[in-house]
Structure formats: structure tokens, C-alpha cells
Amino acid sequence: MSKRSAEKWQKFIPEDDGGFTLETYQDPTAILNNNKIDYNNYGDKKTPGKMGEGIRVASIPITIWEKWMQETNGAIQSDTNLLKKYLNDPDNKYFRTTPTRI
Numbered sequence: 028m029s030k031r032s033a034e035k036w037q038k039f040i041p042e043d044d045g046g047f048t049l050e051t052y053q054d055p056t057a058i059l060n061n062n063k064i065d066y067n068n069y070g071d072k073k074t075p076g077k078m079g080e081g082i083r084v085a086s087i088p089i090t091i092w093e094k095w096m097q098e099t100n101g102a103i104q105s106d107t108n109l110l111k112k113y114l115n116d117p118d119n120k121y122f123r124t125t126p127t128r129i
Contacts, residue, residue, distance in 0.1 A: 035089045055088040062086050065124035084129055085114050085122045 040048040062085070087095075095103050095113060103109050111129045113119055 051090055051093070053088050053090040055091070058086050058088050059121050062121060062124050066126060069125050069127075082125065084125050084127070086124055087122045091122070 035051060035053045038050045038052065040050065042048060065083075065086075099106075099109060103113065114123065114129050
């Protein structure tokens with residue numbers, strides 16, 4: 028897998044009216060595979076040291092983060108309860124790196 032595949036890249040598309048469309052792409056395969064490995068290696072939820080602050084609970088592709096920022100008008104960046112809501116949503120389970128509820 029190339030280094031570029033995990034990074035965001037954009038495609039500039041000129042329009043007939045003189046405007047343009049900017050499409051953003053990212054192959055999330057590497058991020059999602061690493062998340063799955065971390066999730067499966069987490070082990071027992073009750074193991075000491077796996078709860079509390081400083082534990083990585085998710086890895087979100089930048090294109091998804093940008094989408095969430097647009098959907099929430101940037102509120103997700105400073106509202107931890109909103110971020111928890113998104114991360115605990117079953118539709119977003121592949122971004123999780125732990126089986127615990129946030």
C-alpha cells in the first residue's frame with residue numbers, strides 16, 4: 028500500500044461556468060485495519076490500566092472528521108458529549124479501537 032493511500036488528497040474539477048468542484052478522497056483501509064487489530068487486541072475490558080484518561084479509543088479518517096465538522100458546524104471539536112455520541116453510534120463502530128463504551 029502506498030503512503031499516499033492513507034492520506035487525504037483532492038481532485039480539482041473545472042466547471043463550464045468558470046467555477047470548480049473540489050473532491051476530497053481518502054482510502055481508509057489502513058486506518059480501519061489498524062483499528063480492527065487494536066480492537067481485537069484490547070483483551071478483557073476489566074484489565075487494570077485500560078480505563079480512564081489517556082487511552083486511545085478511536086482513529087477517525089480525516090475525511091470523516093471533516094464531514095462530522097460540517098454536520099455539527101464545528102461543535103464536535105469542542106463538545107465531548109457530541110463526540111461520544113458519534114463514536115458510540117453503531118454506524119461508526121469501525122473507527123473504534125476499544126470495545127468499551129465512551
